[in-house]
Amino acid sequence: MRKPLSQGWTLRPASGGPVIDAAVPGCVHTDLLAAGRIPDPYLDGNEADLAWIGRTDWCYATVFDWEPDGHDHVDLVCEGLDTIATIELNGTIVGETHNMHRTYRFEVRELLRVGVNTLIVTFASALDHVEKARAELGDRPHVNRFPYNYLRKMACNFGWDWGPELVTAGIWRPIALESWSTARLAAVRPLASVENAGVAVHLDVRRSGATVDDHLLVAVQVGDTVSQSTLPEGVHSTVVEVAVDNPRLWWPRGHGAQPLYPVRVELIGAQGVIDTWAGEIGFRTVEVRSEPDELGTSFTLVVNGKPIFARGVNWIPDDCFPHRVDEHRYRDRLTQACDAGVNLVRVWGGGIYESEDFYGLCDRMGLLVWQDFLFACAAYPEEQPLYDEVAAEAREAITRLCPHPSLAVWNGGNECASGYHNWGWQQRLGELSWGVGYYLDLLPKLLSELDPTRPYTPHSPWSMSPDVDPDDPDHGSMHIWDVWNHRDYLAYRDHIPRFAAEFGFQGPPRWSTLVRAVHDEPLTPRSPHMLAHQKAEDGADKLETRLAEHFPPPLTVEDWHWATQLNQARALTVGIEHFRSWAPRCAGTIVWQLNDCWPVTSWAVIDGDGGRKPAWYALRNAYADRLLTVQPRGADLALVAVNDSDRDWTASVHVRRMSFDGVVLDDLRVDFDAAARQTVTTVLPAGLVDAQRPESELLVADADAADVRATWFYRPDRLLSLPAPRFDVEAVPAPTGYLLTVTAETLLRDLAVLADRVAGDAEVSDMLTTLLPGEKTSFLVRTSAELDPARLLDPTVLRCANQLGQQQ
Structure with a gap:
């Protein structure tokens, strides 16, 4: 018999102070917010002003009635306590906890009273705890400011390069009495x-x-x-x-x-x-096929004996306060992933083991899950009591998640081996432990005992052997971060990974999300609260540097916003199309990242308010079942047909080299037969592809009887003579919103409708469409708002790359 204890909770500082109502499940931040005691941590500079919350001890309390029900045992079952908790029932301490990721069960039958009972859960500061543990166990490397690696708590609570420093405390999953005999x-x-x-x-x-x-x-x-x-x-x-x-x-x-x-x-x-x-x-077999070959060591997911090209995304907690993420929100986010052509979601190791709702939805939607154990970008102590906490946590997670057929891969740590081998950790650590005992001993032993039905990889990235550099591109999985941090996105073409488990590029959130969260006057790319919502190291500089490689300096903040969003979309297009063009040598891509946990400039394609950025449309286009792309092959250009479907694809492709004014300068028919799940590459003749005026020519490849097109521009936009955009446009009401029909008079590159600038809930059917002179396309803008359709025609809403190119 189960008695939920979700009602009647109060919250106060443990040292004394005002008492407020508390929600369970919940956390201190959301309780204080609901009580009007703090401003929204996600807005402007409030995050920094609320740092005191993480330095405070907090006390939750409730009273409840209890009557004997004839059972011999009554257990207090705590499914999620965040994190350093002391539990008292009727004045007696029944237990202490040190792990956000575990369920705890305490026998309390002898402590219960007939009638009114008092339950108190006191949470000590996680920040104070980790700093004390570091002093006791020895300093070990980690990213970001705080030593999150000394506590089994959601690492990104302590801040990340896309997330705020909001160190939570609270009863974040259900708590109940369970009686049994x-x-x-x-x-x-x-x-x-x-x-x-x-x-x-x-x-x-x-x-x-x-x-x-x-x-x-x-x-x-x-x-x-x-x-x-x-x-x-x-x-x-x-x-x-x-x-x-x-x-x-x-x-x-x-x-x-x-x-x-x-x-x-x-x-x-x-x-x-x-x-x-x-x-x-569900019934299925799954393996990671890792075999030596003439190139190195493969890394291919194989389900039911069939190789699967992973079209993946990395998943972070969808909210800094994960108790707010319910089944509906999971469904929205995972549907957005499916609609973008995704077939795999990697649950990243700096977050949490998600709820049953998440994995159940993945089961039903057919989304493979790559599940990290919860280690990320740090050296983790293997001393007690942390070792036993890791063991208990992993045992519970394996037991809970193993029924799900969607769960395809267990992974030990995120970038921990990279840190040890390539980030200078060995010199800093000396003889200190760093976690290798977890990755190469404890976790594989637990999986062998509890879940031998699916593969395990000790790290991401991982070269399939401890004797090979984990970042070796020819072996196993790889993370690609020279692009964005140090190099332009065209440098993706310098990498041919066997499996790209992380890569990505930054862009700001949608305009409606940005201006809801940031209220600087004036708003600029470097205004104070804009920078407070940019967490990457030198992020604003990198965003500007990467933008300057393709576009001239934007003249307005609206132009900056569109240009940086477009640059992010272009980067994903270049990377994914390049990697897919090398299938099956490259057997998968996992984009960093699908989602955000708050409104921020980041690598996500879905922003913190759940809106689809232009990069989401780029992801959908690049993850299409059938992809046509023009790719460099040495000194040549090649037409690559990627057929990741179960049907053969036979097509005749009309390849044209054209001037920007629509004149065909040369053309050719390319016929191909791409069998199911196969890639076909055809090198194009130099006479066809060699541009006479590369600043004003492009290649266009259209597959007959299919809505599949590839384009190739010879120069970055800043060096192109893109024409000033001219077009006819009609905007009319439609059953679910408004229909825009655009007829191009000039070449229009990457046409988009940023409709959320007009209505915050607006979503657009398509984006990033390139039209040749005389071509037509339509956009369905779905919104519940009633508005003048002419507002959708404003040049800050109806956008294209032509607006950002070389000054005319």
Whole structure:
């Protein structure tokens, strides 16, 4: 029997002070915000003004009624305490916790009173704790300001290069009383096997010392099939095998269907069913195919024996206060990923193990999940008590997540091996531990015991051997960060990774998100609160430097906003199209990143308010099942057809070299047959592609009978003679908003409608469309707002690259 303890909570500083109402689940910041005690931490410079919250100890308290219900045991079950917590029931300390990522269970039957009971949870400052632990255990390298690596807490709470320093505390997941007798299910691990056509359900049972009924029955139902097993006296675990006739295979999206099988477990005593567990499983095999070849070592995801090109995105917590992320918000964000052609989501190691809603949605949507254990960009102590905390945390996470067929890869640490080998850590560490014992010993042992059904990689990046530089591009997975930090995005073409697990490029959020969060007067790229929402090291300088490589200096903040958003979109296009053109040598890309946790200039394609940046449309275009792209191959240009679909693609492509005024200077027909999941490369003749006036010519390649086009411009925009944009446009009301139809009189490069400047909820059907003179396209603007359609025609809303190019 479960009694939720979600009502009647109050919050105050532990040292004394005003008492306010508290929400559970919740955290201190959101409680203070709801009570009107603090301003929104996401706005302007409020983040810095609220740093005191993370330096304060906090006390949550509630009273509740309790009556005996006849059970022998009553447990206080805390599914998420953030993080250094002391729990008191009726004046007695029942436990202390040091891990945000674990569930804690305390026996409290003897402490409960008939009638009114008082529960107090006191949270000590996580900042004070990590600094004290560092002094005791020795200084170890980490990124950012605070030593987050000394505590099992969401690392990005301490700040990241896209996230604020908002060090939380609170009861962030449900808390409840659970009463039971005889026995309860302590752990359930259903492991589906395609080879054995069945499910092995591993069960751990906690028995009551007070019971006289020591013989238990376990019944497991998978679909319509039921199997049973008896647990004799003194036995605490068993495995129940359930056969499934001809199980249907679960596939990643784009490769097949996602059938799921319900699983129900009943623990039965003399008095009947005494505990239950319910979930779902799917049947599929998954491996990382890592084989030596003439190039190095491959890294290919293989599902049900079929190689899968990973079209991935990195996922960070969708809010600095993750209790605010519910099923609806997960669904919105993951739908946006699917709509962009994504088939894999990597849950990054500086965040959290997400809720069951997240993984259940991935199961249903066919999104593969690459799950990091929670280590990121730091050297982690292996001393006690941290070692046991890591072990308990990992054991719980593996047990909870292993039923999900979407979970494809376990990964040890993010960039920790890179730091040790290439960031100068070895000299700083000396003999201090740094986490290798977790990655190469503890975690693989736990996975071998608990979840041998899916692959594990110790690090990202990882070259498949501790003897090879983890950043070696020819072996395993790779992160590419010279681009953005030091080099222009055209330098993506200098890399041919076997698997690109991280790469990306910054851009600001949508205009409506930006001006909701930043109220500088005047607003400029370097106004104070604009910089407060730019967390990357030298981020404003890098944004400006990377922009100057392609565009002349913007004249207004509106032009800067459009130009930097466009530059981000172009960078993703160049990178993804290049990497995909080298399939299967390159077997996957995971863009950094899908989402933001607050309104910020970052690498995300979905901003902190959930809006799609222009980069999202670039991602959708570059992740299309069928991609046509023009790519350098040595001194030549090649037409590459990428067919990542299950149907053969036969096409005749009309390749034209044209002047910007629409005159065809040369053309050629290129016929190709791209079998399913294959890439075909055709080198184009020099006579066709050699531009006579590269500043005013482009290549256009159109596949017949398909809406697939590739373009190639010979120079960056700052060196192009793009014409002043001229077009006819009609804007009319439509059932869900407004329809804009644009007919080009001149070449229009990367046409976009930044409709959120007019209505904050506006979404546009398409963006970044290049039109030749005389061509027409339409944009559907979906919005609930009633507005004058003419507002959508303003030159700060209806945008194209021509507005930013060489001054005319």
